[in-house]
Amino acid sequence: MTAEVHHGDAYDLMADLEPESVNLIITSPPYWGLRTYGLEHNNDILKEWMAEGHDKEDSPPYEWYRDHGGILGLEPLPEWFVDHLVEILQRGAPALTPDGSMWINIGDTYFARWASLRQDGRQGLGDNPRERRRTPMGGHRQEKQLLMIPARFAIAMQNHRWILRNDLIWHKPNVPPRPERDRLRLAHEHLFHFVKRAKEGRPKYYYDFSQVEPDARDVVTVNVQSGTNGHSATFPPRLVTPRILSSCPPGGTVLDPFAGTGTALQVAINNGRRAIGFELSETYSNAAREKVRQILGVTENPFEDIEQK
Secondary structure: OOEEEEEOOHHHHHHOOOOOOEEEEEEOOOOOOOEOOOOOOOOOHHHHHHHOOOOOOOOOOHHHHHHOOOOOOOOOOHHHHHHHHHHHHHHOHHHEEEEEEEEEEEOOOEOOOEEEEEOOOOOOOOOOOEEEEEOOOEOOEOOOOEOOHHHHHHHHHHHOOEEEEEEEEEEOOOOOOOOOOOOOOOOEEEEEEEEEOOOOOOOOOOOOHHHOOOOOOOEEEOOOOOOEOOEOOOOOHHHHHHHHHHHOOOOOEEEEOOOOOOHHHHHHHHOOOEEEEEEOOHHHHHHHHHHHHHHHOOOOOOOOOOOOO
16 A cells, blocks of 8 residues: 655645545544644734734634744634634535545543643643743633533534534553542543535445444543654554445555544554554654555655655
8 A cells, every 4th residue: 555644734735635636534632721733823923913903713824824934723812713613624515525524533632721832742731841921711611611622513514514423532541540529520432423414315424334333432532652753643543444444445545634643544554544644743754654664564764755835
């Protein structure tokens, strides 16, 4: 099988894909307001947006946000993040085959007026360097509020004509202890399965039901895995494999637009699928390339390096 790992922004790279060339988009985008992933972000971007006469509640287009130094996941408001994520994924819609699927893993965040950002790792955990930033309160953005980002994202996708087929709950039994004593620990994330709306009638899409978990339920229990190459948000292969086998035909193409260190690409290749990965961080894209080279058994760099525009 073949594989491609491109270094650059998914917003740009999605638009370069051939129409109807991808059978499955599967990815785990950045969390909102938890990590910098080693990238530089403009912390004055909200002031710059408002200085142009805009209301802070109105999300800027992703291209404006990026051109002013913004990074996906570090938006000053969670609403901006949801809008930008949907905007980026919409750029990949034409590349998805009519019978294709999209599986998006997304976690939630608690609101804090003074948020703790780390280069990696969970909010408030670990001893790696962190920075503090102030986030505007208002509306549902209140101290200690669980922001319901996954639900807001799923509804936004539905409003863009996607059909939501499953809200799969990933139960994580080995989440680390938390210092809080006034709430339960977050021990799950969501995996949303979207398909394209049909022009007429009900949507039809590829789905091999024999390849899902034995009990075929919408709650799966899979341990969180330690990250590699400084990336702690690693896709567990046991979580990804049934999604790829059930939603992408043998020999089909799997795209991960936020590839990280390449776990989804690894699973796709090992199961006879073509793999394409996009990654904004040069460190992680290099790690993904190395992982794929080892799987393919090649020593030279077979990848086209598309730099961020």
